[in-house]
Amino acid sequence: MYTIGRVAALTGVPVATLRAWERRYGVVAPVRTDTGYRLYDASALSAITRMRSLLDEGFGPKAAAAKVVAERMALQPESGATTADPGGDDEPSVARFLAAAITLDSAELGRSLDEMFLAMSFEAALDRRLMPAVRALGDAWQKGELGVGGEHVASAAVIRRLGTAFEAAALDVDGPRILTGLPAGSRHEIGILAFATAARRCGLAVLHLGADLPNDMWVHAAAAYGAEAAVLAVPTAADIDSARSAVDAMSQAHPQLLVYVGGDRQDAVTPPAHALGQDIAFAARHLADTLARQNKGTRP
Numbered sequence: 001m002y003t004i005g006r007v008a009a010l011t012g013v014p015v016a017t018l019r020a021w022e023r024r025y026g027v028v029a030p031v032r033t034d035t036g037y038r039l040y041d042a043s044a045l046s047a048i049t050r051m052r053s054l055l056d057e058g059f060g061p062k063a064a065a066a067k068v069v070a071e072r073m074a075l076q077p078e079s080g081a082t083t084a085d086p087g088g089d090d091e092p093s094v095a096r097f098l099a100a101a102i103t104l105d106s107a108e109l110g111r112s113l114d115e116m117f118l119a120m121s122f123e124a125a126l127d128r129r130l131m132p133a134v135r136a137l138g139d140a141w142q143k144g145e146l147g148v149g150g151e152h153v154a155s156a157a158v159i160r161r162l163g164t165a166f167e168a169a170a171l172d173v174d175g176p177r178i179l180t181g182l183p184a185g186s187r188h189e190i191g192i193l194a195f196a197t198a199a200r201r202c203g204l205a206v207l208h209l210g211a212d213l214p215n216d217m218w219v220h221a222a223a224a225y226g227a228e229a230a231v232l233a234v235p236t237a238a239d240i241d242s243a244r245s246a247v248d249a250m251s252q253a254h255p256q257l258l259v260y261v262g263g264d265r266q267d268a269v270t271p272p273a274h275a276l277g278q279d280i281a282f283a284a285r286h287l288a289d290t291l292a293r294q295n296k297g298t299r300p
Contacts, residue, residue, distance in 0.1 A: 002045065004030070004038045010282075011048050012289045018048065025065030027051050049285040050121065053202070094133040101137060101154035102146055109157045122165065122201065123281035126194050131280065134158065134190050155190065162193045166208065169200040176291035179221055179230040181209030183242040191263055191280075192233035198284035199231075204291070215249040222254050228291055231276070233263035240268045247273045260287065 008015045021027040022038075028047050030038040040048075047068050054064035093115040100108035116129035137154055140146035180196040182189060189211045200206045207225050209217070222230060230250055234243045247259050251272045261269045262276040262283060269275075276283035 002040045004040070007040045007045060007048065010045065010286060011052060012293065013048055013052055021048070021051060021061075021065065025062065025069070027065050027068050045282050046124070046127065046279055049282050050123065052289075053123075053285060093129055094136055097133045097154065098136050098140060098146075101150040102140070104150055104153055106153060106157065109154055113157060113161050121281075123198055123284070126198060126280045130158065130194065131191065158190050159193065162190065162197055166193065166197040166200060166206075169197055175203040175205050175288070176228045176295060177205045177207070177226055178287070178291075179207050179209055179218070179225060179227045181213045181218075181232065182211045183218075183232055183234075183239060183246040184212060184214045185242050186233070186235065186239040187211045188233070188235040188239075191235055192231070195231065195233070195262055195276075195280050195284060198280050199287060202284045202288040204284075204288050213246075215246050218246050218250050219253045222250055222257055227257060228294075229258040229260060229287065231260045231262060231287070232273075234261050234265040234269055235263040237265055237268075239263070240265055243269050243273075258290075 002010070004015055004018055007013070008018060013021075018028075022030065028040065028044040030040045030044060032038060051064055051068050054067060055061065059067065093112050096112035096115065097109065100106075100112055112133075113130075116133065117125045120128065134155075137146065137151060141148075141151045178199060180192055180199070182192055193208065196206050196208045207221065207227070209221060213221075218230065218232075221227070232243050232246055234240060243261060243265075247261070247269060250257055250259055259273045260276050261273045262278075262280075264278075266275045266277075276287065
């Protein structure tokens with residue numbers, strides 16, 4: 001949970017504006033402590049980030065708020081329903097995706113992916129549906145409920161879908177330049193590609209380097225591309241050491257480069273890297289806002 005001051009710092013939305021969005025539009029409904037302080041959860045942070053993104057796209061405050069509220073409502077179960085958390089494995093499209101992977105039904109995999117992105121923004125679908133589906137896939141494989149073939153077919157379908165979205169997102173963007181990818185030996189690419197796509201949709205000029213990238217190539221790419229930031233995923237415990245090594249190599253070669261880490265094991269990679277958290281949409285917007293503020297502060 002986050003205090004209103006922390007939310008303001010993370011999102012770049014002033015405290016007074018956060019209060020106004022709550023009072024006038026009902027964008028979020030933070031819980032209150034016994035002493036009256038507001039506390040915001042990850043879902044509220046995502047809604048605030050989405051609101052700001054819509055305003056940046058040219059929506060008026062009232063229209064943007066209505067869209068955010070509608071998207072959040074679409075994620076809630078109907079009154080009296082027994083549906084589990086919409087981001088959990090019981091969400092219908094997630095269940096369909098897993099069943100299609102188990103039966104090697106590629107057509108059904110495509111239909112379930114289509115369903116995941118219905119009735120909500122691309123960013124909301126990433127965090128609420130796609131990534132839970134990917135986690136369910138990994139859990140089923142570890143339990144022996146899913147064969148290697150099914151895991152490969154399903155993962156390839158997700159990679160194709162994200163790759164298409166990545167290529168379609170602002171190819172000519174001229175925003176701050178960032179690198180995304182995986183450290184040497186790491187091959188679980190779905191999470192970082194999802195982030196790269198969300199970041200490009202936030203206006204960042206993303207060069208996605210892909211999986212299994214040696215340290216010297218990270219260092220070279222940062223210089224050749226003129227990157228302001230690099231983002232590595234640390235999806236498994238086996239990736240921790242190589243991620244630390246890549247972070248150290250870039251930080252030593254390019255002291256001014258901002259280095260960030262995401263993924264399930266991001267907290268194991270210590271500074272100078274910065275952890276982005278588990279919410280992809282919020283992480284992408286937070287990085288975009290951070291770089292925008294930094295660039296504004298360095299202008300003559």
